[in-house]
Amino acid sequence: MRTLPRWAWHAGGWSLLLAMLLLAFSVGQFPVRPAALLHAIGWQLFGIGDSPAPAVQAALWHIRLPRVLAAVLIGAVLSAAGAAYQAMFRNPLVSPDILGVSAGAGLGASLGLFLGLPMLLVQGIAFAGGLGAVGLVCLVAALVRRHDPVLVLVLAGVAVSALLGAGISLLKLLADPYTQLPSITFWLLGGLNAVVIDDLKVTAPLLLLGLLPLLLLRWRVNLLGLGDEEARALGVAVTPLRWTLIAAATLCTAAAVSLAGIIGWVGLVVPHIARLLVGADFRRLLPASLLLGASFLLAADTLARTLAPIELPLGILTAFVGVPCFLLVLARSERRP
Amino acid sequence: MSGNTPLLEARELVIGHAGVALGAPFALSVHPGEVLCLLGPNGCGKTTLFRTLLGLLPAVRGEVDLQGTPLRVHDRAAIARRIGYVPQASPMPFAWRVREVVAMGRAAHLGLLATPGRADEAIAGECLRELGLHAFAERTVTTLSGGERQLVLIARALAQQAHLLVMDEPTASLDFGNQLRILDTVRRLADTGIGVLLSTHQPQHALQVADRIALMAAGSLQALGPAREIATPERLATLYGVDAARVAAALPASGSST
Numbered sequence: 001m002r003t004l005p006r007w008a009w010h011a012g013g014w015s016l017l018l019a020m021l022l023l024a025f026s027v028g029q030f031p032v033r034p035a036a037l038l039h040a041i042g043w044q045l046f047g048i049g050d051s052p053a054p055a056v057q058a059a060l061w062h063i064r065l066p067r068v069l070a071a072v073l074i075g076a077v078l079s080a081a082g083a084a085y086q087a088m089f090r091n092p093l094v095s096p097d098i099l100g101v102s103a104g105a106g107l108g109a110s111l112g113l114f115l116g117l118p119m120l121l122v123q124g125i126a127f128a129g130g131l132g133a134v135g136l137v138c139l140v141a142a143l144v145r146r147h148d149p150v151l152v153l154v155l156a157g158v159a160v161s162a163l164l165g166a167g168i169s170l171l172k173l174l175a176d177p178y179t180q181l182p183s184i185t186f187w188l189l190g191g192l193n194a195v196v197i198d199d200l201k202v203t204a205p206l207l208l209l210g211l212l213p214l215l216l217l218r219w220r221v222n223l224l225g226l227g228d229e230e231a232r233a234l235g236v237a238v239t240p241l242r243w244t245l246i247a248a249a250t251l252c253t254a255a256a257v258s259l260a261g262i263i264g265w266v267g268l269v270v271p272h273i274a275r276l277l278v279g280a281d282f283r284r285l286l287p288a289s290l291l292l293g294a295s296f297l298l299a300a301d302t303l304a305r306t307l308a309p310i311e312l313p314l315g316i317l318t319a320f321v322g323v324p325c326f327l328l329v330l331a332r333s334e335r336r337p
Numbered sequence: 338m339s340g341n342t343p344l345l346e347a348r349e350l351v352i353g354h355a356g357v358a359l360g361a362p363f364a365l366s367v368h369p370g371e372v373l374c375l376l377g378p379n380g381c382g383k384t385t386l387f388r389t390l391l392g393l394l395p396a397v398r399g400e401v402d403l404q405g406t407p408l409r410v411h412d413r414a415a416i417a418r419r420i421g422y423v424p425q426a427s428p429m430p431f432a433w434r435v436r437e438v439v440a441m442g443r444a445a446h447l448g449l450l451a452t453p454g455r456a457d458e459a460i461a462g463e464c465l466r467e468l469g470l471h472a473f474a475e476r477t478v479t480t481l482s483g484g485e486r487q488l489v490l491i492a493r494a495l496a497q498q499a500h501l502l503v504m505d506e507p508t509a510s511l512d513f514g515n516q517l518r519i520l521d522t523v524r525r526l527a528d529t530g531i532g533v534l535l536s537t538h539q540p541q542h543a544l545q546v547a548d549r550i551a552l553m554a555a556g557s558l559q560a561l562g563p564a565r566e567i568a569t570p571e572r573l574a575t576l577y578g579v580d581a582a583r584v585a586a587a588l589p590a591s592g593s594s595t
Contacts, residue, residue, distance in 0.1 A: 216450045218452070222433070225429075232393055234422070235414035279432065280477075281434070
């Protein structure tokens, strides 16, 4: 399969995102017809026409806008973090929670919900838990110097995730089955239904801060994919570069997970599809992953709130959409491009 | 070209892991325009020696100089500007394009946040042309054969614009035609003034391409000198622990190889 020329994937990626944005704003419990949507946008941004009905404004700007923004941001950074981890660990099957960030955030959030803390505090503990889990994994990797550092990182990540997962299970067992357990379960499955604009004011800067090093170092990320010895022989200071990228990708993922819960598959599937479209060079893979990830999660979230009379957990939908996509990509890429 | 400051000079060098010596001290130097070939049985320390010379592994004792300055004063990028490294061609995990892989050789010349610019792309293109790979520039590396991949790695090392190339068994697992192609490339590069240090398991390859040959055993150099004086059946027989008559039968008659 040939990769797309630059203009083609840019045009395609941005058109897809724009289409998803229009769709996300128009559908839902309070449908807004395309004409009314354009009118409302025109009035809001440029003051064109009459003031739209208050119900339309409330639905669009107070209910849908924070959710749409959150979906775009989180989908984009989870995909970027996934692409970075895949390049770093020289393995296209790695997802952004390989180092235990989801398990750590999950345990933090479960603990917060178990203790009945306010939502903002729950998010804070989840964020700290995610960073703490990865910190622990990196500490183990730094202490164990006898083996290949990448292998130790991945194995320590698996082990720490399993340990924290057991902690989550314990909390679920101890939680009140009528009040606390559903909220813990729902959080662990991920969702954007509770996102308000104030959450974004806290989370968005963290997401962008984590994204910045990935953008700045986008070419060097390729070199880590060659393996440590080769990268060093080419003049790369591998260890500081890897720690920087891990810190950045972890910040992104922890911030995303603390806001939206555990949303699987995005960070694994989207970089795969992006790689098929634009090739493996991280300079193109990163923007393509950002664009596709935003569209993917926006589409999944739009489905989550429209598919059934009740809100579906986002993590379930990303798995339902992501896994078939992943298998399709796997089947298609069997003959290496 | 030779006779000037050596590109690489090791004195009283003891190689090993974690401070544990692998063998006795030895000396080694590579001069501009020469091919120095390293022969030795499996596990004799060829890769450990290369890693030490590249600064990837600390020497147990002794000194390594690059163009007259000690290796240890250089950071990674400075070493990479002085030694181009050609690893054994292992499959790559991602389907990069050939020109992208060759441009990675420019890392040591670029700032931390920089990406290869027009000049770097031009150098990468030049290196591809040098090796007759210009038609491959847009191919993905995962579609290349072993020989093509090895040539791409040599092109990447050339893009480092170092005067010394270190090649780890560049002819291993290649077919006969590709082996000859690689050896001719090595000779041609040396004739442009580049110094080449390479390891091989094939004495006949060493005789074909090398100016000097070093015999390595038990973590140290046993002999180092002009190719034909060193790679004699008797010495090779001792080195590899086989019968001298058997070695003589396997090698081309002295002086007849090109």
